[in-house]
Structure formats: C-alpha cells, structure tokens
Amino acid sequence: MIPTGSLSEVSQRKKRQVLKDNVGLNTTWRNGVFYTFKTQATDKVVVVKGRDCSSNVGRLGGDQVLCLDDSVNLGTAVHEIGHFLGFFHTQQRYDRDEFVKIAKQYIILDCVREFNKISKS
Structure with missing residues (x-):
C-alpha cells in the first residue's frame, strides 16, 4: 500500500482520472502496484500541482512530494510513480x-x- 495525500490544488477531476486510469497502471507494471488514498499516515506521497513533473527516487519518510503539472498524461504520471517506488532511469x-x-x-x-x-x- 502506498499512502497518498493531496492538496486542494489538485482538482477532483484529476483525482477521478487517476482512479479511472488504474487499469493503465496495472498493465504498465506486470505485477501491478496497489495503492489507496489515505491522508492520515506518517509516511505518504503528497501529490501537488507543479511547474513540471518530478519525484525523488525511493522512500524518504514523512510527506514525500510528487509534482505533476497541468499537462500530465498517464505515462508521465506512471514514470514519476516509478521514481518514488525506487526506479531510476535506464x-x-x-x-x-x-x-x-x-x-x-x-x-x-x-x-x-x-x-x-x-x-x-
């Protein structure tokens, strides 16, 4: 489980799209990555609107920021999720x-x- 948080800057429409795109996430990584939206957790990923898309690599502890810009698509979001799961670039x-x-x-x-x-x- 990957606890996640969200700031009010991220629209409800974007949140619904993430849930709808879950099918895409499960087909992107063969074994699937399962997540839940849970705001009350010590360690969590906080999705924020940014000027670009970025994430640190691996678990840092506490609130870990995942930035997504207005033009984000499923592929880019999956790419950034891969980073916070610990994946580096090839x-x-x-x-x-x-x-x-x-x-x-x-x-x-x-x-x-x-x-x-x-x-x-």
Missing part, C-alpha cells in the same frame, strides 16, 4: 557503458545529472 544504470556510448557533448547542460550513473549497491 541511462543511469551502473552497467550502461557495456551497452551504449553516451555522447555527452550533445546533452543539454540542465540535463547532465540525468546521465550520472547509480552505483551497483
């Missing part, structure tokens, strides 16, 4: 250099951190 794998060559000269400066490798442990 290009950050510790063994990625065995499979691909990163052309660093073409990476936008603000995005360089997205290509930092995560340690094996």
